[in-house]
Amino acid sequence: MLYKQTNNMNLLQDFLVENDHIQFATPDSPSYADLRTGFTINATKSPRLIVRPRSANDVSALVSILTANHLPFTVRAGGHDMWGRSQADDAVTIDLREICHVRVDDTSHSHFAWVGGGVIILDLVKELKKHNLVVPHAVTPTVGFVGWAIYGGYGLLSTKYGLGVDQILGATVVDAQGNIREADEKMLTVIRGGGGTVGIIVDLKIKVYPLDQVLAGAIIYQPNELVRAIRDFNDKLHQAKRAGIPKELGLFPFVMNGPMGKALTVLFVWASSDLDEGQSWLSQVSSWAPIVTSTVEPTTMAEFNEKANSLVPDQIYGTVYTSSFRSLTPEVTEVICKHTPLQPKYPETLFGIHELRPDAPMVSPDNSIFNARCPHVIIEVLAMAGSMDTMDEVLEWGQMFHDALMKTDATNITVPYIPLTPSDRTDLKAIYGGNFEILQTIKAKYDPDGVFENALVQP
Ligand SMILES: Cc1cc2nc3c(=O)[nH]c(=O)nc-3n(C[C@H](O)[C@H](O)[C@H](O)COP(=O)(O)OP(=O)(O)OC[C@H]3O[C@@H](n4cnc5c(N)ncnc54)[C@H](O)[C@@H]3O)c2cc1C
Incomplete structure (x- = not known):
């Protein structure tokens, strides 16, 4: 039984029963305490449910059910938000940590990788090493790569290769309607700096660079x-x-x-x-x-x-x-x-x-x-x-x-x-300057009803 079962939780419960490859935890589950705690212990929230999708299809189905039933949700990956904003009390946490693939294309002159929305920097860097490739990343290896890259992304390799936002070439996104879509240029413009305000990023296409020693x-x-x-x-x-x-x-x-x-x-x-x-x-x-x-x-x-x-x-x-x-x-x-x-x-x-x-x-x-x-x-x-x-x-x-x-x-x-x-303390108009209007326009186009109301950026 799910925690605090209510009518609008029934469909979600049915879905999780039918899709038993998706792990979940309620406040009564033994794994709940570990799964809900992020880097900052005192910022820990109490979500009503933590779900761990394994694919874009899973995320798509979850967003559809959650929005249709007016259930608030958040997106969590590396859990390093210092104020615990990737979880919310009584909301459903979509925990992306099981979407952690890294696929490398080093066949062409330019090198690319596709990384899952929940991949942790240490795992990404280790996987790239197998191909003698690197990517800029945060100083702390346990930070989520996507969460780092989408809002700026400073790191020790940024002077040579650029910030995290500058590595983003494409994204597979679950949008506000629950559709899986390849981000078009408009959506990418907002993802590069505005993160998950227009969707849940299940896969990011990034630049990677040959470098061994x-x-x-x-x-x-x-x-x-x-x-x-x-x-x-x-x-x-x-x-x-x-x-x-x-x-x-x-x-x-x-x-x-x-x-x-x-x-x-x-x-x-x-x-x-x-x-x-x-x-x-x-x-x-x-x-x-x-x-x-x-x-x-x-x-x-x-x-x-x-x-x-x-x-x-x-x-x-x-x-x-x-x-x-x-x-x-x-x-x-x-x-x-x-x-x-x-x-x-x-x-x-x-x-x-x-x-x-x-x-x-x-x-x-x-x-x-x-x-x-x-x-x-x-x-x-x-x-x-x-x-x-x-x-x-x-x-x-x-x-x-x-x-x-x-x-x-x-x-x-x-x-x-x-x-x-x-x-x-985030004055978005000041932070985005002349780009604030672009953010508002593109947000209004892709998420007019504010489905991603718990994303860090809310224009
Ligand atoms: C110890 C520490 C060291 C840090 N070092 C650096 C550094 O060197 N350089 C730097 O620039 N920043 C640094 N940061 C900041 C860090 O990059 C951000 O806090 C980042 O957002 C954390 O991402 P996460 O996935 O680990 O966190 P989470 O708490 O899981 O997520 C943070 C936010 O990102 C959103 N998000 C994450 N993944 C997705 C996704 N796939 N789709 C949609 N939304 C998503 C979540 O919704 C949430 O709002 C550091 C933070 C800490 C705590």
Whole structure:
């Protein structure tokens, strides 16, 4: 029996009985607790039912039944939305994690892959490795690839190959009427930046790139010199940028509490098989401040992600405070230097900086509503803790840090990044700028009745 059986749940129940290849969990099921919890434990919701379709046909049938019976639903993949917005209390969760295929076409000059709507980055990267191919992806390997790519998608390979939105070539979508359709150019324009607002993406066609060996790992700077390391690193990075940094060099600076103390750590990826030039950049970056150790080595993106995966917590308590800036000005750097030494000493508590550099390739802006195309940095204050007992302490630190960042020169602050911003702080008109009207028009065409009312973007 399904939880809280009501008349409008009957058809859904009948459907699940007839289609017993589709797993589902009600609040009484042993698997419910595991399936409903995402990355942020304190943002866990209580859906009335979690269904796990295995194909586009399953998703199509589910959407038809849910909409016909006015049952609200959400779409979940990697479960890394920090506010748990891929689930909702009393709604049905369409959990896509069993739609996780990766099909590679490396027969032609350009390389493509089709990836299932629920595929996790680590699994995608490992599958691509079998073909000596790579794709840009999030720093955290457990994030869902589609959920990462559709709202922007920043990562260590983005300077060379572009953001996540720029990898999207096609999509198979279950639309508001429950039809399975290949997204036309209009729909793709909205998917690139607006995500699931016009449909459930069961399959994404993406660009992939031949690349075997890379140089990758972490450079850890002296913990007892944290503030000096941050200042020196930023100065040297600034100088190097003025002189010209190759697009093959991806850097993700963050502050973490490691075994040696609180340290500036930089994830380093050299995305080219010319490892000699990479070694020369590694020497330079390692000299920007005194280091304690470096794990950078010749490796593959798959191995690099496997290692990263072993360091990332599966689940946390807390949230993220994110702000975006046109550049890392001395004023912003000073705020960072003031608040990172105050970072609570838990391994889960982090602070990091994503960057969109000016030379990152992009698709024509006409084919995408993603609007944050000018160079900028995204500062993530990851106020995360391993237990409920320490959550308040990290939240207090995160809020103070964020408030101080937001008090810096307003002309340097730019629009927030949708997936890392709470819904009540997302001003869609400001975020999409001139593309907001396109978003509204295309949404009105494909989802006039607001069937996807729980998608992150609601114009
Ligand atoms: C630890 C951590 C690290 C991160 N690192 C980065 C990073 O390096 N770069 C970066 O750009 N972002 C990063 N993010 C943000 C992340 O990319 C987004 O939160 C992303 O939306 C998560 O996708 P998911 O599938 O894991 O999450 P979910 O919670 O499952 O989904 C999030 C949203 O995406 C929608 N969605 C997901 N898949 C589909 C689909 N197939 N069809 C329709 N809608 C779909 C869901 O409806 C939901 O609204 C990070 C987040 C966390 C928590």
